[in-house]
Amino acid sequence: MASLKDIKRKVVGVAKTKQITRAMNMVAASKFKSAQLKMEDFRPYAGKFMDVLNSLALRVDTNTHPLLAVRDPKKIRVICMTSDRGLCGGFNTNLIKATDRFLKDKTAEGKDISLICVGRKGRDFYRKKANVIAQKVDILSKFDMTLSVAIADEVIPSFIKEEYDELYLIYNQFVNVSVQKPTVVRLFPLPSIGQDVDVDADKRLDYSYEPSEEVLLHKLLPMYVHVLVYRALLETSAGENGARMAAMDNATSNCEELISSLTLKMNKARQAAITAELMDIVGGTEALAKG
Amino acid sequence: MADELMLEIVTPEKMVFSDNIEEVTIPGTEGEFGVLRGHEAFLTSVDIGELNYIKDGKKTYYSVNTGYAEVTGSKVTILIETAERSDHIDKERAAKAKDNAESRLGQMTKEDVEYERMRAALTRAITRLSVAEKQ
Numbered sequence: 001m002a003s004l005k006d007i008k009r010k011v012v013g014v015a016k017t018k019q020i021t022r023a024m025n026m027v028a029a030s031k032f033k034s035a036q037l038k039m040e041d042f043r044p045y046a047g048k049f050m051d052v053l054n055s056l057a058l059r060v061d062t063n064t065h066p067l068l069a070v071r072d073p074k075k076i077r078v079i080c081m082t083s084d085r086g087l088c089g090g091f092n093t094n095l096i097k098a099t100d101r102f103l104k105d106k107t108a109e110g111k112d113i114s115l116i117c118v119g120r121k122g123r124d125f126y127r128k129k130a131n132v133i134a135q136k137v138d139i140l141s142k143f144d145m146t147l148s149v150a151i152a153d154e155v156i157p158s159f160i161k162e163e164y165d166e167l168y169l170i171y172n173q174f175v176n177v178s179v180q181k182p183t184v185v186r187l188f189p190l191p192s193i194g195q196d197v198d199v200d201a202d203k204r205l206d207y208s209y210e211p212s213e214e215v216l217l218h219k220l221l222p223m224y225v226h227v228l229v230y231r232a233l234l235e236t237s238a239g240e241n242g243a244r245m246a247a248m249d250n251a252t253s254n255c256e257e258l259i260s261s262l263t264l265k266m267n268k269a270r271q272a273a274i275t276a277e278l279m280d281i282v283g284g285t286e287a288l289a290k291g
Numbered sequence: 292m293a294d295e296l297m298l299e300i301v302t303p304e305k306m307v308f309s310d311n312i313e314e315v316t317i318p319g320t321e322g323e324f325g326v327l328r329g330h331e332a333f334l335t336s337v338d339i340g341e342l343n344y345i346k347d348g349k350k351t352y353y354s355v356n357t358g359y360a361e362v363t364g365s366k367v368t369i370l371i372e373t374a375e376r377s378d379h380i381d382k383e384r385a386a387k388a389k390d391n392a393e394s395r396l397g398q399m400t401k402e403d404v405e406y407e408r409m410r411a412a413l414t415r416a417i418t419r420l421s422v423a424e425k426q
Binding site: 038041042044045048049051052055056144145149207208209210211216219220223227230 | 299301302303304305306319320321331332333334335336358359361368370372373
């Protein structure tokens with residue numbers, strides 16, 4: 001049995017861990033709140049943007065744009081979006097698992113795969129395992145639209161130059177605080193836009209365009225990529241902090257459990273020590289009395 | 292009021308402005324243009340520059356980054372990457388950004404990858420400074 005001192009030391013240690021996990025939980029909670037606000041603030045922009053894009057796509061033959069070009073997919077590029085920091089439960093593990101499965105399938109089909117890692121965790125995992133051609137790490141704590149512009153700038157020219165044929169984005173879709181769903185989205189060729197959209201009468205107005213429709217669409221489509229990537233970034237950031245909140249909440253309650261069972265053990269050990277000492281004393285006095 | 296025009300300025304960070312106004316002037320890529328109620332419906336791209344609107348006879352200025360403007364007879368929707376009202380602009384930072392961009396540009400040639408980006412940064416900084424003067 002562990003000595004009284006050992007158990008005491010353990011209790012103190014666990015209590016310290018608990019302090020840390022609780023603090024992390026609170027930090028994650030506040031970060032989660034701001035990430036969620038950011039997501040809400042982005043919604044009107046994304047919505048309005050889709051309106052404009054759809055009303056434009058209705059009028060222009062969208063198939064002419066190089067970002068919509070469908071080629072025989074031999075070379076595939078994947079953006080793997082994880083968080084920068086760990087201690088957020090299965091958040092990154094699940095995403096990497098999903099990515100692995102996807103890569104395996106594609107490799108089995110004989111595709112040539114290259115990876116772009118956004119977020120440190122994915123980068124660390126794939127650094128030696130896959131062909132990582134670009135990475136963005138330590139960026140998720142503070143980012144804005146410029147980050148998604150930077151990512152888009154990385155992928156758009158090389159797609160047009162036909163360095164690869166298809167681009168997928170794998171990220172954790174934010175469902176709610178405790179549920180994040182790894183999701184695979186095809187970015188390039190862009191799924192056709194403007195179809196299956198019920199456009200209301202207001203949007204069917206006869207616009208004049210300045211510059212021409214084609215030029216505008218060429219400018220709008222890259223922005224569409226920015227929007228998609230930005231949304232994924234927002235969801236990753238919210239999901240990461242949500243997952244961390246849940247993980248740290250669990251860790252804190254585990255610590256509490258551990259502390260109470262250790263305290264029980266400690267009290268037992270102390271009582272045993274006292275009993276043993278008493279027995280000694282009683283035994284001693286009895287021996288003296290006899291003698 | 293019959294001659295009012297709804298203006299919405301939306302950035303990824305937030306809905307910057309949404310209210311009825313009398314007139315708005317937008318820095319389009321094909322040149323600056325003004326919009327009053329009843330304007331022909333059209334769609335255009337917006338360049339880095341100065342945007343201003345008149346509400347209750349008072350002019351308000353914004354420094355804006357690239358994006359799009361959708362105009363219908365009764366409503367103008369502007370989607371841009373950033374928009375800053377003139378009294379919210381940090382002049383010191385803008386001045387610093389301008390100096391920085393100028394000195395970096397001085398060391399570059401037109402072939403540099405960064406050239407276009409630096410030039411855009413410079414234009415942005417200059418616009419912000421000039422907009423900040425107009426309160």
